Amino acid sequence: MMRKTLILLFLFIPLLTKAQEYVDVLSVSYSKTEKTSFKNTLDTSNIRIFDAKLTLPVVLTQKTALITGFDFSIKELQLFTNTDNTKLFYNRIKLGVTSQHSDNWTGTYLLLPVVSSDYKKLSFKDIYAGGIALWTYKKNKRLNYKFGVYAGNEAYGFYITPLVGIYYISPSSNFEISALLPGLFDMNYKISSKTKLGIDYKGVSETYKIHEENKKITYTENRTLESSSYIQNNSLYKNLLLRLKFGFSTNKYDVYTEGDKIDLSITPIKIGDNRIKLNTNLNSSAFLKVEAIYRFDIPSK
Helix, strand or coil: CHHHHHHHHHHHHHHHHCCCCEEEEEEEEEEEEEEEEECCCCCEEEEEEEEEEEEEEEECCCCEEEEEEEEEEEEEECCCCCCCCEEEEEEEEEEEEEEECCCCEEEEEEECCEEEECCCCCCHHHEECEEEEEEEEEEECCEEEEEEEEEEEECCEEEEEEEEEEEEECCCCCEEEEEEECCEEEEEEECCCCEEEEEEEEEEEEEEEECCCCCCCEEEEEEEEEEEEEEEECCCCCCEEEEEEEEEECCCEEEEECCCCCCEEECCEEECCCCCCCCCCECCEEEEEEEEEEEEECCCC
């Protein structure tokens, strides 16, 4: 079974990555901040986040593959001062195709339905539809560009996010940049055969329904920006990357009533945003994160 999976990945990866020499099949991370303060108060909240991401392909033809997988996360924190922690659950299914349109162009098209809430009273209102269309242009064997759009609905309404990205690896393979803005950026440098130093950035935008007993239904909009530096090592196993990260997070978890919405969001602009926030802002804070990634390398031709 393992051998068959690796064969499928070998056939599938060139469609997705072009210049990129690997694919991250599975990643798991855990981060924690201690005593993040609420603005203008003495109250604090601890923030704990567990993330898992899985991507598995199914080859359909020589130029087309089915993409499957899921993302799962649990966030635990106080949304209000002087309250117990709230657990927020996020489940996203990945289902779509990637197709090589020409020698230079590859397209990836994904449906991304999401279930996100505190899981106390699940309903169809906790399900959000989303999708992405992304085109990759291969400039040469070390460089490609990405263009696309991410769109869907959240608890606050409909949103559109334009995407632009790049992947570059130096001729020596020591220096690497991977980015898909506005949400992801990673730059690293190899200091030995087993170790890399890097910096990365992640922008998070998601909403969760909150169902409290004998209270109106609300939702929290998480708009967190994480910047970190890390050390990566794969001494235990070649394809298992272990990362230790230290970073800084903006911690935006604004709470609104269920019917308080906007007209349209075109990242980073929100049109018709007259919502009334119910909770106190959290301050930014430092965080520590451990991360494990299973990475499948693409053999050079």
